[in-house]
Amino acid sequence: MAGGGDELKLLSTWFSPFGSRVKLALHLKGLSYAYVEEDLMNKSQLLLESNPVHKKVPVLFHRGKALCESMVIVDYIDEAFADAGPPLLPSDPYERAVARFWVAFIETKFVGPWCQLFEGSKTRAEKAEVLKQILSARTIMEGALAECFKGKPFFGGDGVGCVDIALGGLLVWVRASEVLFGVKFLDAAATPLLSAWAERFAALDAAKAALPDFGRVLEYAIKMRGAAAGAVAADN
Numbered sequence: 595m596a597g598g599g600d601e602l603k604l605l606s607t608w609f610s611p612f613g614s615r616v617k618l619a620l621h622l623k624g625l626s627y628a629y630v631e632e633d634l635m636n637k638s639q640l641l642l643e644s645n646p647v648h649k650k651v652p653v654l655f656h657r658g659k660a661l662c663e664s665m666v667i668v669d670y671i672d673e674a675f676a677d678a679g680p681p682l683l684p685s686d687p688y689e690r691a692v693a694r695f696w697v698a699f700i701e702t703k704f705v706g707p708w709c710q711l712f713e714g715s716k717t718r719a720e721k722a723e724v725l726k727q728i729l730s731a732r733t734i735m736e737g738a739l740a741e742c743f744k745g746k747p748f749f750g751g752d753g754v755g756c757v758d759i760a761l762g763g764l765l766v767w768v769r770a771s772e773v774l775f776g777v778k779f780l781d782a783a784a785t786p787l788l789s790a791w792a793e794r795f796a797a798l799d800a801a802k803a804a805l806p807d808f809g810r811v812l813e814y815a816i817k818m819r820g821a822a823a824g825a826v827a828a829d830n
């Protein structure tokens with residue numbers, strides 16, 4: 595692994611799709627790092643002090659300074675370790691802006707609604723509406739892969755970039771959610787390019803190292819959904 599990594603420490607939780615994004619960036623750049631597992635049910639002083647605004651993982655420490663928000667951290671890794679591994683953002687300002695546009699799209703149109711699926715307070719009809727929004731965002735991403743990214747193997751072109759990391763970090767949760775909600779998000783018939791992208795992405799060494807185990811995530815997601823439903827029942 596490339597040098598410089600010994601100054602890096604990642605605070606995250608094993609199942610966190612946002613933590614997976616940071617791990618992906620670190621592995622793609624070939625950087626070694628220390629890993630500290632956070633217990634979100636009993637947040638550590640380290641988390642509360644290093645991310646006082648959101649109190650969420652992941653947090654990356656570099657030379658003793660804390661960085662928060664997964665995609666901000668991915669940008670930082672790319673800039674701070676520009677000489678290590680492949681670039682994660684394009685060098686051309688326009689292409690860079692396009693990549694950031696799609697990262698923002700993934701956050702607002704995909705991650706936002708998807709988090710709502712796990713909220714116990716949502717009714718069945720509301721969840722069906724949210725699922726519709728996610729499916730429509732997915733169809734737009736399929737179109738983007740064909741048009742903006744010109745049918746290249748990855749959103750980053752021939753190699754993985756920040757858009758791949760933003761979406762790829764969620765991949766195991768997307769698969770688990772398909773089972774949990776009985777909906778196919780990535781379907782070879784409806785979204786052939788995205789499905790092929792997902793296969794290619796999951797086969798990367800960085801993805802194998804960074805993404806959590808599917809079965810373990812599914813088990814956790816089932817428990818989480820049950821707990822959310824239970825909390826609502828107890829409120830009523």
Ligand SMILES: N[C@@H](CCC(=O)N[C@@H](CS)C(=O)NCC(=O)O)C(=O)O
Nearest residue numbers: 610611612634650651652663664665
């Ligand atoms: N926008 C944040 C989201 C981070 C996030 O939601 N992390 C979750 C774990 S997957 C968390 O720490 N939750 C603790 C809480 O909400 O109290 C990012 O991209 O880093």
